Amino acid sequence: MKGHKREQNKLLTEGDSLMAYETEDHETQYCFPAINSSCIKEKRSSHEYHIMYVFFSLLSAWTVFLNLLVIISISHFKKLHTPTNLIILSLAVADMLIGLIVMPVDAIKLIETCWYFGDTLCEVFMIIMGLLGSTSLSNLVLIAVDRYMAVCHPLQYPQKITTTKALISVCVCWFCSSTYNLGYLISRRHSDTLQTPDMCYGRCYLIISFSWMITNLFFSFLLPCSLIITLYLRIFYVAHQQVKVINSLMKGGKFVKEGSVKRKSERKAALTLGIIVVVSLTGTAVISSATMTFLLWILYISCGLNPLIYALFYRWFKLSVKHILTFKIFESASSLMDIFSD
Numbered sequence: 001m002k003g004h005k006r007e008q009n010k011l012l013t014e015g016d017s018l019m020a021y022e023t024e025d026h027e028t029q030y031c032f033p034a035i036n037s038s039c040i041k042e043k044r045s046s047h048e049y050h051i052m053y054v055f056f057s058l059l060s061a062w063t064v065f066l067n068l069l070v071i072i073s074i075s076h077f078k079k080l081h082t083p084t085n086l087i088i089l090s091l092a093v094a095d096m097l098i099g100l101i102v103m104p105v106d107a108i109k110l111i112e113t114c115w116y117f118g119d120t121l122c123e124v125f126m127i128i129m130g131l132l133g134s135t136s137l138s139n140l141v142l143i144a145v146d147r148y149m150a151v152c153h154p155l156q157y158p159q160k161i162t163t164t165k166a167l168i169s170v171c172v173c174w175f176c177s178s179t180y181n182l183g184y185l186i187s188r189r190h191s192d193t194l195q196t197p198d199m200c201y202g203r204c205y206l207i208i209s210f211s212w213m214i215t216n217l218f219f220s221f222l223l224p225c226s227l228i229i230t231l232y233l234r235i236f237y238v239a240h241q242q243v244k245v246i247n248s249l250m251k252g253g254k255f256v257k258e259g260s261v262k263r264k265s266e267r268k269a270a271l272t273l274g275i276i277v278v279v280s281l282t283g284t285a286v287i288s289s290a291t292m293t294f295l296l297w298i299l300y301i302s303c304g305l306n307p308l309i310y311a312l313f314y315r316w317f318k319l320s321v322k323h324i325l326t327f328k329i330f331e332s333a334s335s336l337m338d339i340f341s342d
Contacts, residue, residue, distance in 0.1 A: 031114035031202030039202035042113040049111065056107035063099025063304035067092045070307050073320035076329050077339045080316060083166035084146050088310075090170040091139040094132050095303035102129050103300050110293065115204040122204040123185065130181045133299075134220055138173035141224050142166075144231040152238045180219070184212060 032038040044052075070092040074080045105125055109115055115122055146166070149157045310317040316339045323329050323337070 031116070035201050037201045039114060039200035041202075044111070052107075052111045056103065056111070059301065059304065060099050060103040060107070063103065063300070064096055066304055066307035067096035067099065069321050069324060070310065070317070071096065072324055072329070073317060073339075076324075076335050077316075077320060077337060078335050079337070079339050080320070081163060083161045083163050084143070084150075086163060086166045086170060087139055087142045087146060090173070091136060091143070091306070094136045094139065095306060097128075098132050098136075098300060098303045102132060106296070106300075109204060114202045116202075117204075125204065127181050127185055130184065131177050134177040134180060135174055136303075137220065137224050138177060139170070141227055142169055142173065144228045144235075148231045148235055151235050151242075184216075 029041040029043060030038040031041050071089060074085045074089040074092075102125075105117075106129075117125075146161055149161050153160070307317070319339050323334065323339075328334055
């Protein structure tokens with residue numbers, strides 16, 4: 001009867017335990033109304049939809065654009081083909097793909113609160129997200145090793161860290177990350193826990209066995225984070241000792257300008273990349289669902305912040321962006337330009 005408030009309290013079956021019941025004042029919306037085990041869909045106003053879609057679209061475009069500038073800069077200018085920059089290039093590729101693929105899909109999942117793309121694409125999305133996340137973390141480990149050698153063992157750095165070795169290390173990182181995530185996919189398909197009684201239809205869940213959870217926690221978080229933290233603590237300790245030595249020499253009237261400038265440059269690079277590491281590691285904790293979603297988006301945002309950190313600390317990035325945006329990179333022999341002294 002019109003105007004009459006309906007009072008329903010639907011009993012949920014075992015397979016529908018995550019479904020909500022209709023309240024007195026609002027009718028429940030489901031992701032898939034024709035399916036009994038459908039998940040409920042959160043209600044949002046049209047203004048919320050528009051604001052969220054615009055915000056996440058701009059964030060995704062920003063991340064892709066800035067990381068693309070980094071990729072073009074390092075790829076185009078020969079002077080930037082250094083071991084450190086090759087690792088930065090690999091990190092920028094992973095960050096750009098996160099902005100191009102992961103962020104838009106995850107934004108739709110967050111805004112709509114439903115997964116409309118099917119189980120297969122859910123698996124593909126989770127694998128891509130895991131691949132890019134583990135690759136980014138692996139690149140951060142490589143950056144830490146590179147900075148450790150440059151600051152703590154400067155005389156051995158040119159022999160130990162070469163462009164070829166850096167390129168091989170980057171390729172190994174991508175290969176190992178792909179293999180690891182492929183192994184997870186295979187174990188997921190053979191797992192008996194893929195379907196659980198409390199699951200509803202219309203969500204993209206990350207279901208993982210206990211053994212894989214422990215393995216993933218160790219190899220994807222504890223081990224790399226421990227390595228990164230240990231290396232950077234050592235870097236900043238050695239840098240602090242170098243500053244003390246330089247200051248004492250300068251007070252003694254000794255001329256150490258060339259060596260001090262080089263060490264200052266290495267410390268500056270270590271500080272810059274250390275900031276990137278700290279920002280990126282902010283979102284790599286494994287906690288509750290709501291907090292995990294928040295930290296995950298902090299991690300996504302850091303993918304767009306990394307190029308800004310380069311712009312603040314590296315003059316070559318500012319100059320290369322200027323050449324790219326003014327189309328000077330299309331001039332003949334532009335790749336041979338000395339980007340450091342321009």
